[in-house]
Amino acid sequence: MGTGVSVIVAAHRAHDTILRAVQSLLEQDWTAWEAVVVSDDGTDYRPTLRAAGIDDPRLVFTGTGRVGAGAPAARNAGMAVARLALVAPLDADDRFLPGRLSALVPLALAHGAAFDNVAVVRDEDDSLLLRLYGEGQAPAWLDGEGFLATSVPMFPVVRRDLVPGWDEDVNFCDDVVFNVRVLDAAGPVPLVATPFYEYRQRAGSITFSADSGERAERCYRHVLDRLAGDGLGIRDEALRQRFTQAIAAKRARNAAYEAAFRAGRCANFQEFLALGEG
Known part of the structure; x- marks a missing residue:
């Protein structure tokens, strides 16, 4: 290989x-x-x-x-x-910005996985909505607890033998489950502060749909059921418990987003986060 x-x-x-x-x-x-x-x-x-x-x-x-x-x-x-x-x-x-692979691949080979900062960009006008971590805020290492405190999707480079696969029954917040399982397997891994991943927000995407809040809520309930059942394959009991707590916080944030969306203050979840209300 x-x-x-x-x-x-x-x-x-x-x-x-x-x-x-x-x-x-x-x-x-x-x-x-x-x-x-x-x-x-x-x-x-x-x-x-x-x-x-x-x-x-x-x-x-x-x-x-x-x-x-x-x-x-x-x-x-x-x-x-x-x-x-x-x-x-x-x-x-979405797209990778130049230099992403040369920055992350050696780290992932050495440590099992590597993450980077993420820039959220409005597709229609290329305007920056927000960055996952602001200047000087990104930790050098990311663990499960640190990841669960984030609200922007993250896209790691992962050593194949640590890839758990994606749960096909988790059809909205699948990236969250995947990343928690990666960090459960790899432990703390390097985080590159540069936003090398550009997460594009575009009309017609799943996060722009009028029922995105309802989809998120259904996903969160399903993840909670899985955590209470098979634990989603997460071996670290403390991480499973922290994941359960994080889902409760995400459900509360999702309810606040739904209210802001209905009031016309935002068009999608990332715009809601950019308002500083999430």
């Missing part, structure tokens, strides 16, 4: 954004990567990329065989064909 990184790109109705995501990989100075583009809408993304002049041998194409199976199912399908030592998710409407 190669020592590079398999970047798994779950793609659902993403023909208008896939070029940006893949281009961000082509601009990396760390070149030992493959991009596993997973179609979750029954379409072929190769013609879209080729029309833009992109036909790189590092691109691998597969699919879920379904339409709308969800990001967890798509990422698992990508994992099934990924060939390299590290795994990194990249949403099809």
Whole structure:
């Protein structure tokens, strides 16, 4: 198995954004990567990329065989064909900033996983909504408790043998569950303060939907049921308890977001966080 990184790109109705995501990989100075583009809408993304002049041998194409199976199912399908030592998710409407892989890959190889800061950007006008960590606020190491105090999605580079897979029955806050399980397996891992991941907020995405708050609440209840049952496979009992407490806090924050959304003060959860009310 190669020592590079398999970047798994779950793609659902993403023909208008896939070029940006893949281009961000082509601009990396760390070149030992493959991009596993997973179609979750029954379409072929190769013609879209080729029309833009992109036909790189590092691109691998597969699919879920379904339409709308969800990001967890798509990422698992990508994992099934990924060939390299590290795994990194990249949403099809997001992008890596230059230098991300050269900063994170060596750390992940040495410590099992590595995270970085995240910039939340409004897709329509490229304006910065917020950063996960402000200037001088990012810790050098991230553990489960530190992660559970965050509210912005995080996308680690992870050693393949530590990747737990994505729970397909957790269909909204799947990234939270995945990251907790990674940190349960790896322990504290390095956090790079530079915001190398650009999380794009765009109309039509799941977080923009009018029922996003209801979806989040259903997900939180389901995660609580799993924690009370199989513990989501989390071995550290203290971390399981902390996760349960964090879900209660997230439900309260979600209720506040719902109120702000209904009052017209924000269009999505990240805009709500930018208001400073979350």
